[in-house]
Amino acid sequence: MRLATFEHLGLRRSGIVDLGGDGDDGAVLSPFPEGTDLLEVIRTGHVPATGAALPLAEVRLLPPVEPPSVRDFVTFEEHVEGVRRSVDGTAGVPDAWYDAPTFYFANPCAMVGAHDDVPVPPGCHALDFELEVAAxxxxxxxxxxxxxxxxxxxxxxxxxxxxxxxxxxxxxxxGLGPCKGKDGATTLGPWLVTADELEPYRDADGLLRLALTAEVNGVEIGRDLLSNMSWTFEELVAYASRGARVRPGDVLGSGTCGNGGCLAELWGRRGDQDPPALRPGDTVTLTVEGIGTVSNTIVPGTTPVPIPSARKRPRARP
Structure with a gap:
């Protein structure tokens, strides 16, 4: 089952997506009753009756859920090798990476829909995408x-x-991890595919063997398999729950895939910004087998509001 949250005639709705047999042209969305939040469907497991189907092309897809929390892991060794050299100039993979599936908390209020425009973050001159799957x-x-x-x-x-x-x-x-470098936007979509739909893709190691592709302006930049993750999603959930609660609607990102799952990995391997950083007008299209496609266009952002540098204090004591 594919479940979506969408906007239609100015109302926020949710419902079931049926892709039909003719690709996107035949796709329809059968809405749940007004006021039904997909997070409540997830929490209760109760799927309400649906109304008359709407052509998918007539709605604006929103992020499927407004998550209580977002953890983004880093589970692809190939990505770590490339992006680490690009971001901090260090070669290889740190030994600590192999110990456990590391994550950081992302901004749950920064989710954007499958086809929404994405503004350049204030002060950014090197914008990048990251191709991931989330549980x-x-x-x-x-x-x-x-x-x-x-x-x-x-x-x-x-x-x-x-x-x-x-x-x-x-x-x-x-030394605290990403801050404003990761705070602006995260695309979530185009819909939520229930776990049973992807069971046929599971391999002998318990990983989901899904093909992943990334394109910028119609040119393929990256291609990988989700099964190149070094941990399963079940292991990510288990680690996230260690000494803590996971709750309905919590989002756990796989981390960026390798082989061009982001520009920074390629920059690190090539020693140059090739392909170039994203600019207004660029469109990034990500496709995951068994799930679907999201496609966002970059638009100009705002000028950063000035914040002073740290003040040198005398370290007085009471």
Whole structure:
């Protein structure tokens, strides 16, 4: 089942997507009753009756959920190798990366829809995309094992963690991880595919063997398999729940795939910004087998409001 949140005639709705047999041209969306929030469907597991179908082309797709929290992991070794050289000039993969699936908390209020425009973050001159898949939690849990965690995954969606690489490179020198370099926008969509739909893609290691492709202005930049993740989504959920709660609607990103899943990886390998950073007018299209496609166009952003540098203080004591 494919579940979407959308805007139609000025109203926010949710419903079931039917792609039909003619591709996007025959796709329709059957809406749930007005006021039905997809997060409540996820939480209860109850799928309401639907009304008359709408052509998918007549609605604006919104992020499927407004997540309570967003954890973005980094599970592709190839991505770490390339982007680490680009962002902080260091070669290889840190030993600590192999210990556990590391993540950072992203901004849950920065989700954008499958076809929304994405403004350049204030002060950014090196904007990048990141091709990822995210699992969405369906049941609350704590201290889960990977085996138990499988029953806590409701479904999957495409996740594009837009990244201001120049801002990220500077601020990560502080040692706290990304800040404004990752704060502006994250594409979530085009819809939420329930976990059972992707079971046929599962390989012997429990990973989902889905083809991933990234294009900029119609030119393919990257191609990889989701099964190149070094941890399964069940292991990501289990780790996230260690000493903490995961809740319905929580989003867990896979981290960026390798082989051109973002520009920074290629910059790190080639030693130059080739292909160039994204500019207004560029359109990034990401496709994940079994899920769908998102396509966002970059637009000009705002001028940053000046903030002073740190003040040198005398370190007085009371």
């Amino acid at each position: 969405v939690v369906g049941r609350e849990g704590r201290d889960l094992s990977p085996e138990r965690a499988r029953d806590h995954i409701f479904g999957y969606t495409i996740f594009n963690d837009w990244s201001a690489r120049d801002l990220q490179s500077r601020e990560m020198q502080v």
